[in-house]
Amino acid sequence: MDFGPEDMPVAAGSASNDGTTPGAQALGSAPVGFKGRIRAVGVAADDHGLTAAEIERRLIELGFVEGARVEVLHQGLFGRDPIAVRVNEATIALRRREGAAILVEPDGG
Amino acid sequence: MSELALPARVALVGNPNSGKTALFNALTGSRQKVANYPGVTVERKEGAVVTPAGLTVRLIDLPGTYSLRARSLDEIVTRDIVLGRLAGEDVPGLLVCVADATNLRLALRLVLELKRVGRPMIFALNMFDIARHRGFEIDLDRLSAELGVPVVASVAVRRGGTRDLLARIDEVISERGLPPGLVATEGTWSEPNAAELRATQRQADRILDAAVKMPGRPDSFTRRVDRVVLHPVLGLVILLVILFLMFQAVFTWAQAPMDLIKSGFAGLGAWAGVVLPEGWLLSFVRDGVISGLGSVLVFLPQILTLFFFILLLEDFGYMARAAFLMDRIMGGAGLHGRAFIPLLSSFACAIPGIMATRVIASRRGRLATILVAPLMTCSARIPVYTLIIAAFVPARTVLGWFSLQGLVMFGLYAVGIASALGMSWALNRLLWRSDPSDPFMLELPDYKRPVLKNVALGLLQRGQIFLHRAGTTIFSMMVVIWVLCSVPPAPMGATEPAIDYSLAARIGQAMEPVLRPVGFNWQIDVALVPGMAAREVAVAALGTVYAIEGAADNPAELGRTLTAHWSLATALALLAWYVFAPQCASTLAVVRRETNSWKWTAFLFSYMLGLAYLAAFVTYHAAVAFGAG
Numbered sequence: 001m002d003f004g005p006e007d008m009p010v011a012a013g014s015a016s017n018d019g020t021t022p023g024a025q026a027l028g029s030a031p032v033g034f035k036g037r038i039r040a041v042g043v044a045a046d047d048h049g050l051t052a053a054e055i056e057r058r059l060i061e062l063g064f065v066e067g068a069r070v071e072v073l074h075q076g077l078f079g080r081d082p083i084a085v086r087v088n089e090a091t092i093a094l095r096r097r098e099g100a101a102i103l104v105e106p107d108g109g
Numbered sequence: 110m111s112e113l114a115l116p117a118r119v120a121l122v123g124n125p126n127s128g129k130t131a132l133f134n135a136l137t138g139s140r141q142k143v144a145n146y147p148g149v150t151v152e153r154k155e156g157a158v159v160t161p162a163g164l165t166v167r168l169i170d171l172p173g174t175y176s177l178r179a180r181s182l183d184e185i186v187t188r189d190i191v192l193g194r195l196a197g198e199d200v201p202g203l204l205v206c207v208a209d210a211t212n213l214r215l216a217l218r219l220v221l222e223l224k225r226v227g228r229p230m231i232f233a234l235n236m237f238d239i240a241r242h243r244g245f246e247i248d249l250d251r252l253s254a255e256l257g258v259p260v261v262a263s264v265a266v267r268r269g270g271t272r273d274l275l276a277r278i279d280e281v282i283s284e285r286g287l288p289p290g291l292v293a294t295e296g297t298w299s300e301p302n303a304a305e306l307r308a309t310q311r312q313a314d315r316i317l318d319a320a321v322k323m324p325g326r327p328d329s330f331t332r333r334v335d336r337v338v339l340h341p342v343l344g345l346v347i348l349l350v351i352l353f354l355m356f357q358a359v360f361t362w363a364q365a366p367m368d369l370i371k372s373g374f375a376g377l378g379a380w381a382g383v384v385l386p387e388g389w390l391l392s393f394v395r396d397g398v399i400s401g402l403g404s405v406l407v408f409l410p411q412i413l414t415l416f417f418f419i420l421l422l423e424d425f426g427y428m429a430r431a432a433f434l435m436d437r438i439m440g441g442a443g444l445h446g447r448a449f450i451p452l453l454s455s456f457a458c459a460i461p462g463i464m465a466t467r468v469i470a471s472r473r474g475r476l477a478t479i480l481v482a483p484l485m486t487c488s489a490r491i492p493v494y495t496l497i498i499a500a501f502v503p504a505r506t507v508l509g510w511f512s513l514q515g516l517v518m519f520g521l522y523a524v525g526i527a528s529a530l531g532m533s534w535a536l537n538r539l540l541w542r543s544d545p546s547d548p549f550m551l552e553l554p555d556y557k558r559p560v561l562k563n564v565a566l567g568l569l570q571r572g573q574i575f576l577h578r579a580g581t582t583i584f585s586m587m588v589v590i591w592v593l594c595s596v597p598p599a600p601m602g603a604t605e606p607a608i609d610y611s612l613a614a615r616i617g618q619a620m621e622p623v624l625r626p627v628g629f630n631w632q633i634d635v636a637l638v639p640g641m642a643a644r645e646v647a648v649a650a651l652g653t654v655y656a657i658e659g660a661a662d663n664p665a666e667l668g669r670t671l672t673a674h675w676s677l678a679t680a681l682a683l684l685a686w687y688v689f690a691p692q693c694a695s696t697l698a699v700v701r702r703e704t705n706s707w708k709w710t711a712f713l714f715s716y717m718l719g720l721a722y723l724a725a726f727v728t729y730h731a732a733v734a735f736g737a738g
Binding site for chain 1 (some may be wrong): 176178218302305326331332429434436551552
């Protein structure tokens, strides 16, 4: 299959302002277009009737581990939820609520 | 070597979307058997394959998983078979872990976890052609050395693409002399905690860096399609258009084969009338067996058409996107994004819809979906709707170009969807009083060209499952209902139709005082009893009660009779009743099986019955108040 040339912008980290220290933020509140790396995954509390440890394990199994490259690709219409995130070579859909447990830092800076 | 006379058992394990089932199809062709695992309702796919060395291998396709740490019913089966824990199942002598060669990171973690179980294993890199085309450089020998298991490349969709894998299976079997059934062993496997998962992933990342050189850019085709298809507004519009086209196809494409099945069974019934003498045997064969089977089989074309689209979109990779787009909308009602496909299937028939809920991991999420799926307007309601609408709703246009009849039909569908969402909301907020929304986490696979063979095999399996069910559960329900409608037989010299003397009539007449407040006469009540077999059988039953020859085949004539006997209020009340009524014994049987609970089946039956009564009552009295009585 030939899908033609890539037409994505090449520049990364254009969103962060020069001179400011890139601060870490939750993936759950990152806007579409955000690119960065995962600094930490830590679920604070039990939710959905699942233990925090269980939610954390599910996130890790889908590739959300420290150091992984992430890019927020899409979001839903209502409440900008859920989000589709590129995690290394895979695309994972999740809700912003679960994304809140993933601490990310933007590229560049 | 005597144990080698028995076929070795090989299990395919892998992440979802790894092309595992495509590989299974390529290896076994149509020589596969689909059934259920004993005691659970997870589909069990097994097939035989003969290796180049002439060995017959029994291949089993396990549900996709990211880890042996199982969460859903599907994943529990995978774990238990791999560990050899599932009673009644042979322990696999060899595992083949299948991975999408373009998406190895999570698969490598699974391989490392599977290695701890201590069974012989082969790692198959599937879709190797796509990986090479996209510029992946994968060093198979290095990968094999790092992992400590043999690694082969495979291309499920190309002839000869499984040659290396089969050769390697031969090698492993001849080296190790696999006994067909190994003892259950869990090796050093234990359920990993978060720290262990992280450590294993780090190891997997290191191996990936060492053995695989990735292309600089991701799959641009998937990105470009997603930019349109997952657009917050445009994406929803596209989804609606796809659904609209799907329903158009379900109702137009399926029409000809449905007519064929109908006339086929009518012919069969007529033939039975010729070869069998008049009497109870003829009645049983013609009115019980033949028309009973016919009334269920007639839905096969619609079910197959709907599943054709679902399988095609699934193979392409769109269905996960549909779940993404619908998650928030369904989440508002307490349903999981993954409930979308089961509810969609329920438009054809609730039975395949309910069976498709197995992918939902949380028990409550799955139960909520099962309990509301029968509210979606299944195609068995259509004959009833069209009969009453054609007879009572005037064929005129409103607001310029909308057909009033079409609007009523659309309204009935809308009420079905709205009540399903409302019911799910009520279950979660009022009954369970907890936040039920299971975390929605789903991989959106790269788009792939659908493979017709996979779609065809999937369709064949859907058909087999439905036919099997029609031949067992549904058929026995039909027989029970035939007995109710024919026993006792009409006395000599009877002037009324035979059904008027049957147990069904007695039940109908007993129900009459209860159903009079909603505007039903006893003839309707009688027709509701055989309607338990399948909703549209009520149409034929009404015909019988009103004693019109061939009314079931000629709705126009039956419609005229009904307008003479019923008020508009009664007709509308019956429509409202049919939106909700638990009028399908086979659905109840499937709910019982899938929930494994009489309590929830009884709950489903009573809440639907309650809603039906309430809706018919309100409709009837509102209509009477407006002068339609």
